[in-house]
Amino acid sequence: MKIVQFKDVTRTYVTGDHTQDALVHVDLEIEGGKFVVILGPSGAGKSTFLNLLGGLDNPTGGTIIVDGTDISTLSSDELADYRAAKVGFVFQSYNLIPTLTVLENVSLVEEIAPDHMSAQELLAEVGLDDHAHQFPHELSGGEQQRVSICRALAKNPSILLCDEPTGALDSETGVVVLKLLLKMAKEYGKTIIIVTHNQNIARMADVVIHIRSGKVTSVDEQLHPLSAEEVDW
């Protein structure tokens, strides 16, 4: 089942007299439950793709259908509801609320997500139940990213969108976080889309999409993706 459909999607940024095409006539479909990696050099349009899919940004042209809903026509509030119910974000810089504890950071989505999961259980699964009442600044980078993953999953979304989730971590911690991310996604049956420029992560994906200069240059399905242990980090 196609969970994501990009139909002739364009995103152009205009700054004064200068226009920049971040995505140009992108047509793309993603199957549900897959682990998708989007690869490309800096400025290729990877993050733009993720932002449009996540409802953080609107396309200049074309249609984006997620789980049967055309999100390119949604209002600001409808997009907020979409983000609350359908997608979970994991950022390179974690983006935890510094004035909330670990548990509060995860459980705050309970106020907006209609089908949310238990924050306590998720934290226990990632081994952070002992840190539930600590503030983000009291945790290491890897621990903070695990909290971020929990928060993304707590909404019980269909899709997990990750923007360089290991970018701010050392390679060892990065692998741990990545393994956890994949394990959790698989366990809860989520589609996971990771934007990265790390080729190694791509080797673990079901589908690898290459983007260059705002265009999709290839979509490769990998019949035998490697496990994290098999990848030479």
Next chain:
Amino acid sequence: MLGRKLWRTAKVYKVQFISMILLIALGISVFVGFNAEWVTIGADTESFFRDCGFADYRIIDEDGISSADVGKIRDLEGVAGVSRFLSVNADVGGSDDQLALTVTESEHTSGFVLTEGEKYDRWDPEGFWLMDKYAELNGIKPGDKLTVAFKDMEFTGTVRGLIESAEYLICVRDESQVMPDFNTYGYVYASPAMLRQVIGKQIRKEEPDIDDDIMSVAVKQACDEIFCQVNVNSSTDKEKIQAAVDKALGRSLLILTKDENVSYKESRGEMNEGKTMGAVLPVLFLAIAILTMITTMNRITISEKTQIGTLKALGFRDRRIIRHYTSYAVIISLIGSVLGMILGYLLCRMVMSQNGMMGTYFVMPDWTIHVPVWIWAIVLVIILLTIFVGYLSVKDLLRGTAAETLRPYTPRHIHRLLLEGTALWRRMRFGIKWNLRDIFRHKSRSAMSFIGTFGCMLMLVASFGMNQTMNNFLDTFYDGTAAYSSKVFMSSDAKNKDAVKLADELDGDYSASVSAKVGDKTVSVDVYNITHDMYRFIDKDSNIISLPEEGALICKRLARDFDAKPGDVVTVEPYGTDESYDILISGINGSLTESISMKEEYAESLGLTDSEAYRINSVYTMTGKDQIGTSSKITSVQSKQDIIDSFDSFMKIFYFFIIVLIVASILLCLIVLYNLGIMSYMERYREMATLKVLGFRNKAIGHLLISQNLWIAVAGTLLGIPAGTWALNFLMDMLAGEYEMETMVGPLSILSATALNLGVAVIVGWMISRKNRRINMVEALKGTE
């Protein structure tokens, strides 16, 4: 190049820059405006008093003061100037107006300042010198003829010059009139030569064949009788001058100090009121403005940390970077201060000018605004303080290495609150926890928001309370105590039996005021015959009471000054007599004047009604002013409405200050909250972007943002109520002690102040919360924490 950066950075922080400039300007303008006002009153009236030879003492003898007496007073040690002085209300020929007809034998004592026309000539038998404002409003110019009549004496002459006299700085008909009416009442100086000529004509009319030599003696004698007052310039204290005069003249005379003269007393009163006002609310205003400005300055510098690090990494010396960032403070403080000084000057000018509000009260030639050195010094300190804060903020950031400075600023880590772990905390929604922790994480910002709303509420409560207190005061005295429609002032010709007869004819009540000495203080002993309920009395809590059968009521101020309680006895010595009376105090009352009030029966039992000093001078009646005929026994008739209207004019000045305070308070609160709200918005931008990404709607995020502002505003409002009430009590005690006002902060005042204060907080919150619609989630979440 850094110069360009300076202006471009200013553009980035334009809201903060503009708000800091406005804060300084507002703080300084209110401070300068209020303080320059009282300094100007003091300086301009003082120079006017000096230029006119305003008398320090007024020696009064109802039987008249001879020229020989004047000579003896002149010879006393410490006496710099002496002049027999006559001031009577005279009717202007051809109109219903009155002029205070004034004769001073020496123009150096109780004289005037010439504004147009010929110099004063004491030998000119036809010379008049007329008040310029009255002349202007009535189209009278130098050279015009003028006739004024007092009793059966008619003074006819030519207006030689237009003048202003410090004796009539506040030109009112009598003490019951609060505000001058320059159109119908003014003053005119006649020369002593004209007075002698008029007296001579009078004598000649009565005795046509009188011999010239005898005539000269008769005129001299008549002058000795008509001049009941000698004005004296002397820096000697009252006790000494009283003793010296009593000894020199061989009798005890009433001596009034200049503090008892309405012009001097009221001008000093206005000055002291301004001084008190200037020392409390504007200082609070300035303090809030400075503190908010310091907080903002510090925050802006912190948010420039990476740029400061970049400049340092590029090789710019610390000194250059400090100079660059300190120049922001220099620009802000200079523009704000200049703007504040100009606004303050204009604010003062609106009050202190010929055509300004005080111009309806004071008549004086010089209205130069005085901004004293200490105000300039305070403004300089504010500028230096701002620069110093700017300097400290940059210096602090430059302390480490370039690499350290390059790292983005991370706010202080949050610590657990005492409330955490409680059942209440667990039940709270995340938004409440988020806001509570944010308040404590950014203590200085939160404290400033609190101080802003608290200070604004304090000023609003005090301002509304002042208004309510004043209205209550007017209601109490003019609706509560004065039940009459008209008050008739008896002339000095009227005998007591004439007044009683008039009261009978008008179905009215009457009173006598005896000026008496208690210790070294002059008090008015008021004796009332109340049979028609025309005049009522209030106790110290403003409840209506009756005069006691036995004993007298003493007003609150005298009770405080003499430490008198019910049951005590106060000894009064009426002036012009060698009598003394022991008065039993039965109660304490609220009164407009410093007085002791009693029933006529009690005065009779003391023998006071038989005293020479006892003279019935007022009759109160329900008969309309127009229905009371004129007679030589009546000086003037005043309707209650006249008094109320006159007070309304006086109140305009008062209301102006109240409105300035309310508007300035709201502006201050608005700027402080908006400035700090924007700061809070910028500092939480990333967190709000995160919430938005998670799926929180704009409205929900807006509520989070508003609620923090509102909590702080509610706390400021709640604590501002008692603080405002305290400030009001303090101010009313200092400002209007002479009126014995009962301070009132009723529900309406508190509700109005609360609605305005919270209204400002809600509006500012709404303005800021709307900004979250423009949060760019993608941009906000780039980079590292």
